Amino acid sequence: MDCEACTDLQLDLLYQELAEPRAAEAQRHIDDCADCRAAWERLVRGRRLGGRLAPVEAPAPSASLLAAIAAAAEKHRAAPPAPDAGGAGAAPVVPIDAARARPSWMRRLGEMAMRRQVAMAAVSIMAIGIGLRFVPFRSPTQPAPPVESTAPAVIPATELPRAQPPPPAAEDDGSAAAARRGRAAPAYLGSTPVVAARQPSSHAASTSPLAANARLAQGSAPAAAPAAAEESPADERNNAVGGLQLQREVGRGGGAASAGGLGSANLGSAGSAARGRSAVDALRSPVTEGTYEAQQQAPAAANVPMQGRDSAEPDLPRDAPAPLAQGWRAHRDQGEHRRAAGDLQGAITEYQRAIDSAPDSERRALAVTLEGLLRQAGRVDDAMRVRGQYVTRAAESPAQAESVPQSSNVRPTTPTPRSSPARPMAPRPSRRAVTNLNDSTNQYGF
Amino acid sequence: MSAERQHDPDEVLLERFRRGDARAFEDLMRRHRNALFNFIYRSVRNPATAEEILQDTWLRIVQGAGDFQRASKFSTWAWTVARNLCIDHARKAALRRHPSLDAPLKRDEDGPTLLDSLRDPDASVDRAAVSRQLQGEIAAAIEALPDDQREVFLMREYGCLPFKEIAEVVGAPENTVKSRMRYALERLQERLAEYEDYAKALG
Numbered sequence: 001m002d003c004e005a006c007t008d009l010q011l012d013l014l015y016q017e018l019a020e021p022r023a024a025e026a027q028r029h030i031d032d033c034a035d036c037r038a039a040w041e042r043l044v045r046g047r048r049l050g051g052r053l054a055p056v057e058a059p060a061p062s063a064s065l066l067a068a069i070a071a072a073a074e075k076h077r078a079a080p081p082a083p084d085a086g087g088a089g090a091a092p093v094v095p096i097d098a099a100r101a102r103p104s105w106m107r108r109l110g111e112m113a114m115r116r117q118v119a120m121a122a123v124s125i126m127a128i129g130i131g132l133r134f135v136p137f138r139s140p141t142q143p144a145p146p147v148e149s150t151a152p153a154v155i156p157a158t159e160l161p162r163a164q165p166p167p168p169a170a171e172d173d174g175s176a177a178a179a180r181r182g183r184a185a186p187a188y189l190g191s192t193p194v195v196a197a198r199q200p201s202s203h204a205a206s207t208s209p210l211a212a213n214a215r216l217a218q219g220s221a222p223a224a225a226p227a228a229a230e231e232s233p234a235d236e237r238n239n240a241v242g243g244l245q246l247q248r249e250v251g252r253g254g255g256a257a258s259a260g261g262l263g264s265a266n267l268g269s270a271g272s273a274a275r276g277r278s279a280v281d282a283l284r285s286p287v288t289e290g291t292y293e294a295q296q297q298a299p300a301a302a303n304v305p306m307q308g309r310d311s312a313e314p315d316l317p318r319d320a321p322a323p324l325a326q327g328w329r330a331h332r333d334q335g336e337h338r339r340a341a342g343d344l345q346g347a348i349t350e351y352q353r354a355i356d357s358a359p360d361s362e363r364r365a366l367a368v369t370l371e372g373l374l375r376q377a378g379r380v381d382d383a384m385r386v387r388g389q390y391v392t393r394a395a396e397s398p399a400q401a402e403s404v405p406q407s408s409n410v411r412p413t414t415p416t417p418r419s420s421p422a423r424p425m426a427p428r429p430s431r432r433a434v435t436n437l438n439d440s441t442n443q444y445g446f
Numbered sequence: 447m448s449a450e451r452q453h454d455p456d457e458v459l460l461e462r463f464r465r466g467d468a469r470a471f472e473d474l475m476r477r478h479r480n481a482l483f484n485f486i487y488r489s490v491r492n493p494a495t496a497e498e499i500l501q502d503t504w505l506r507i508v509q510g511a512g513d514f515q516r517a518s519k520f521s522t523w524a525w526t527v528a529r530n531l532c533i534d535h536a537r538k539a540a541l542r543r544h545p546s547l548d549a550p551l552k553r554d555e556d557g558p559t560l561l562d563s564l565r566d567p568d569a570s571v572d573r574a575a576v577s578r579q580l581q582g583e584i585a586a587a588i589e590a591l592p593d594d595q596r597e598v599f600l601m602r603e604y605g606c607l608p609f610k611e612i613a614e615v616v617g618a619p620e621n622t623v624k625s626r627m628r629y630a631l632e633r634l635q636e637r638l639a640e641y642e643d644y645a646k647a648l649g
Contacts, residue, residue, distance in 0.1 A: 011624050017608055046631030049638040051603055052645055053584045058483030059497045061475055065504055070468045072508045077466025 001029045006036045014043055328358035332366060335373075344377045355390065363390050456520035464511055471511075475504060478521065481605040482528050488600050489532040491589055499535060503528045525605060525615045529597065536593070580641060587637045595630035598623050 001009075006029045012018040013026050030040045061069075112118065335350030351370040355363050367390030374383035456477070462470035482503060487496035506527050514523065588596060597616065601607045609627070613620040638645075 008621075008624075011609070011627055015602060015609075042635050043628065043631045045639070045642060046633070046635035047603070049584060049642060049645060050588060050599065050631065050634040052581075053588060054581060055480055055484045055604060056487055056493070058479040058500065061472075061479075061504065062501055065501050066472075068505060069463075069471050069508055072511065073463060073466050073468035073471065076464050076512070 001025050003029075003033060003036050006030060006033065007039065010036075010040055010043060014040075014047060328354040328356075328362065328366070331357065335369075339373065344373060348373050348377065366390075457516055457518075460511060460514060460520050461516065464514070471508065474520070478524055482524065484604045485525070485597070485600045486528055486532055488585070488588055488604075489597065490535050495535065499528070499531045502531055506531075519611065521605075521607065522611050522614050525601060525607065525611075529615060532597075576644070580645065583641065584634075584638060587634055590637070591630050591633060595626045595633070598626045599630040599634075602627060 006026055009018055009022065009026045010030070013023050016023075018026065030036050331350045331354035335347045335354060338344075338346035338350060348370065351366055351373060355366045355370065358366055367386050371383045371386045374380070374386060454473075456474060459470040459474045459477075463474070479500065483496060483500050486499045486503075487493060490496050490499060503524065507524060510523075514520075588599065591599065594616070598612055601612045601615065602609065607615070609620050609623050613623045616623065618626075
């Protein structure tokens with residue numbers, strides 16, 4: 001017997017499970033082999049020590065268990081189980097572990113799936129996936145997406161381009177707005193770093209630095225672009241709603257400007273730098289209806305003198321964000337301008353837009369003017385509809401019942417989606433529905 | 447238990463129970479309860495829990511007696527049920543730890559340790575107390591074994607199951623079971639070697 005065979009038999013020998021001829025043979029090898037004897041001694045001493053543990057007396061079976069046994073025995077006595085089919089041919093008891101065993105391929109697959117490496121790989125893939133979710137993919141040959149982060153980045157002033165085409169009016173106005181907030185930092189050409197908004201878009205990337213540089217070249221105003229760019233992201237978010245609203249209005253204003261040739265006057269009448277900031281937002285956002293028009297309008301608005309735009313709206317508080325009511329006032333002013341020029345149709349259109357974007361408290365007055373314009377244009381039916389929809393409805397409300405006389409020839413009002421007080425969040429009609437007054441399908445019923 | 451029943455194999459007693467003899471099953475319980483209880487107790491390390499699991503083991507055997515095949519071995523079945531219940535319990539409960547050998551015997555941190563007591567045979571030490579402490583140390587050594595080694599050691603040492611039957615219970619090859627047993631004995635020898643003389647002295 002060699003050592004390997006002896007090692008295999010030592011436990012059987014220790015627990016008397018080895019038949020006598022083999023046991024004697026193994027014992028002889030142990031006596032002759034020092035290594036096997038040492039291993040054997042370790043086993044004997046280990047069993048001697050471990051086996052010294054006195055067994056604990058098991059508790060007596062509980063009464064409930066004895067009752068269950070008696071009940072089961074009674075049940076078996078009443079209906080004895082069928083004898084096994086021949087005993088030897090019967091299926092053996094399968095250990096529970098074996099009974100629970102799955103097919104080998106499934107077990108192998110399960111073991112593989114439970115390995116540590118698989119878990120680590122899964123976590124790594126998840127981490128990479130989550131990380132890629134926040135990494136903007138940008139091909140070197142393609143421009144970056146137009147709307148991205150506005151986190152400030154430090155750009156040395158020396159790297160700003162000296163000679164640039166006229167900056168977009170939107171950014172210009174945004175700079176003025178920031179300057180009016182009193183947070184403008186002088187950014188003279190030199191080594192002073194200028195904080196500018198990081199613009200992934202190639203179009204928008206030239207806004208803040210270009211605006212600052214152009215103003216420096218003109219020498220007419222301190223560079224306010226850094227201050228504009230110093231706006232915290234929180235400020236951007238605070239102005240986001242207003243920007244979205246004004247962006248639509250600017251877009252419509254741009255559309256009207258392209259039709260009437262009054263683009264600069266349109267923005268100039270509103271005259272606010274906050275409006276300019278909304279134009280920046282319009283350039284950044286690709287999702288709204290007025291984006292294209294705003295982009296078309298921005299270069300035209302750049303021709304408006306800075307001083308004129310700054311002084312065009314003295315009633316606005318300088319530190320306050322741009323009010324939402326700017327849009328309807330612009331349309332109202334535009335309408336007045338067109339009416340003075342004799343363009344009744346244009347005035348009607350502008351007043352209609354003013355009503356569209358005005359708060360509920362202002363609509364009635366605008367509707368009265370619009371009604372007059374429609375009557376002047378000979379569109380009596382449309383005038384009556386406007387009266388019925390806005391003037392009469394307002395008069396019917398208890399708050400205005402005393403100031404507005406009830407008209408005797410009021411047409412029944414038609415329900416419109418305009419009744420919602422949450423004006424900025426209400427679903428807006430399409431631009432076509434607003435501007436095409438001759439379309440019988442628009443929301444006003446004419 | 448009558449002399450006739452004492453020599454009846456487990457399977458015969460179970461068959462009698464299946465025919466309505468409740469006392470046959472009580473004889474079965476009497477025959478296996480100590481071994482099963484010690485196995486369960488050393489596995490779950492709590493006597494109350496061990497008693498509960500033992501009762502549950504018998505209940506399951508009673509409920510499954512009607513499906514038992516006579517060609518099978520009762521002890522294999524019973525130990526398999528007990529082992530599975532212990533595994534279920536171990537998955538749910540945190541294992542208790544026994545005090546270290548170097549920890550004081552009482553709450554007084556300056557008191558003698560078991561090691562001090564055993565190293566001073568001339569001191570007026572109660573041999574019974576030392577024996578109990580040694581029992582506790584052996585129990586701790588057994589409970590410190592890895593699960594697969596401990597269950598094989600307990601089945602072989604206290605359940606007197608042959609290695610082939612242990613292999614059926616744990617669902618592993620017989621050679622694997624023997625390897626686990628060898629590792630278990632060697633670990634016990636290493637951990638308890640310094641108490642070997644005292645164990646001999648205590649008899």
